[in-house]
Every structure is written in C-alpha cells, then in structure tokens.
Amino acid sequence: MDELDLLKKHWQKDTVEEKRLSSKELYPMLWKKSSSIVKTLFYISIAELIFWIAITFLPKLSASYRAKVEATHVNEGLLLGLTILSFTVILIFIYLLYKSYKSISVTDNAKKLMESIISTRKVIKYYVAYNLIMAFVSMVLGSYYATKTDPKLEEVITKLDTSGKITVALIMLVTTIVFVGLIWLFYKLIYGVLMKRLNRNYNELKKMEV
Numbered sequence: 001m002d003e004l005d006l007l008k009k010h011w012q013k014d015t016v017e018e019k020r021l022s023s024k025e026l027y028p029m030l031w032k033k034s035s036s037i038v039k040t041l042f043y044i045s046i047a048e049l050i051f052w053i054a055i056t057f058l059p060k061l062s063a064s065y066r067a068k069v070e071a072t073h074v075n076e077g078l079l080l081g082l083t084i085l086s087f088t089v090i091l092i093f094i095y096l097l098y099k100s101y102k103s104i105s106v107t108d109n110a111k112k113l114m115e116s117i118i119s120t121r122k123v124i125k126y127y128v129a130y131n132l133i134m135a136f137v138s139m140v141l142g143s144y145y146a147t148k149t150d151p152k153l154e155e156v157i158t159k160l161d162t163s164g165k166i167t168v169a170l171i172m173l174v175t176t177i178v179f180v181g182l183i184w185l186f187y188k189l190i191y192g193v194l195m196k197r198l199n200r201n202y203n204e205l206k207k208m209e210v
Contacts, residue, residue: 026208027110034113034201035104037194038120042097044190049090056083082138089130096123110205117202124195128187135183139176 100120107113147157157168 026204027113030110030201030204031104031107031113034117034198035101037198037201038097038101038104038116041120041124041191041194042094042101045090045094045097048190049087049094052086052090078141082134086134089127093123093127110208114202114205117198117205120198121195121202124191128184128191131187132180132184135180136176139179143172143176 097120100116100123103116103119104113107116147153157165160168
C-alpha cells in the first residue's frame with residue numbers, strides 16, 4: 001500500500017475539520033502523480049515515433065525491398081500521403097501530450113488539474129481511435145493492391161469460383177480484424193495502465209471537489 005492509499009484511509013476516518021486539512025495534503029500527491037503519468041505518456045509517444053520511423057524507413061535502405069515495392073506497382077503518391085499523414089498525427093499527438101504535461105505542471109488547484117486530466121484522456125482516446133482506423137484502412141489497401149498487382153495471386157483469384165472468392169475475402173477480413181485487434185491490444189497495454197491510474201487520480205480529485 002503506497003503513501004497515497006494510507007493517507008486516503010486516514011482521511012476517511014477523520015472528522016470534517018481534519019478532512020479539510022488532509023485534502024490540502026492529498027492534492028499535492030495527486031498533482032505529482034498525475035504530472036508523472038502524463039510525463040511518462042509523453043516519453044512513450046517519443047519512443048513510438050522513433051519506432052515508426054525505424055519501421056517505415058529502415059526497410060527502404062534494402063535494395064531487395066525497393067525492388068519488391070516497385071514490382072507491386074503500388075501507388076507511391078497514395079503511400080507517401082498516408083505516411084505524411086501518419087507522422088503528422090503522431091507529431092500533433094506528441095505536442096498535445098507535452099502541452100498537457102506543461103499545463104498540469106503549473107496547475108495550482110484541483111479544478112484545473114481535473115480539466116487537464118480530462119483533456120489528456122481525450123487526446124489519448126482520439127489518438128488510439130485514429131490509429132485503429134488507419135490500421136484497418138492500411139490492411140484493406142494492402143489486400144487490394146496485393147490482389148491487383150501480384151500477377152500470380154491475381155491469376156489464382158481469377159480462377160476461383162464465387163464461393164472461393166468469398167472465402168478469400170473472408171480470410172482477408174479476418175486477417176484485418178486480427179491485425180487491428182493486435183494494434184488495439186498494443187495500445188491497451190502501453191497506455192491502458194497509465195490511463196487507469198490517471199482516471200483514479202481524477203476520481204479522487206472529484207471527491208475532494210464535492
């Protein structure tokens with residue numbers, strides 16, 4: 001049991017006058033914990049940016065990889081547009097997290113701290129939703145170009161009857177759902193634990209405001 005939990009138990013057993021005094025002691029702890037959580041989220045976002053840069057650009061250094069991409073005749077303009085959009089969103093996300101961290105760092109009352117926590121939660125929620133949508137779109141586009149630009153795969157699909165084509169479509173759909181599910185699990189593990197702690201701080205602050 002950490003110091004915050006011990007203080008909360010003590011706070012609940014005290015008289016009304018003692019609770020008011022304890023709330024002044026509880027707020028700095030909640031403020032410090034919330035600031036630390038958002039700071040950690042900010043660092044994770046930086047690490048994620050570095051990870052996606054590595055995933056996106058390191059393979060392009062390989063001549064065999066470039067040859068495979070050229071052979072598929074992928075729409076390079078579309079690919080470039082999606083890449084720019086993705087990195088733009090990540091940079092905006094990092095900026096908003098940094099802004100939230102700075103806001104919490106200079107907050108001097110419970111109400112403002114609660115507003116900053118709400119703002120941070122929205123940023124995380126929208127960011128994760130965007131990435132899940134992009135993962136789905138990327139899989140759909142990838143499947144489409146794979147069937148249209150790979151001569152061998154296109155030939156196999158052309159020879160299939162209606163039920164065979166439906167089966168292939170279902171396999172692609174299931175693969176897409178699994179991929180998006182893994183992305184969701186990744187963000188659940190990375191951001192979920194920290195968001196639960198942040199939500200707990202928000203609920204404690206809400207009790208103090210009542």
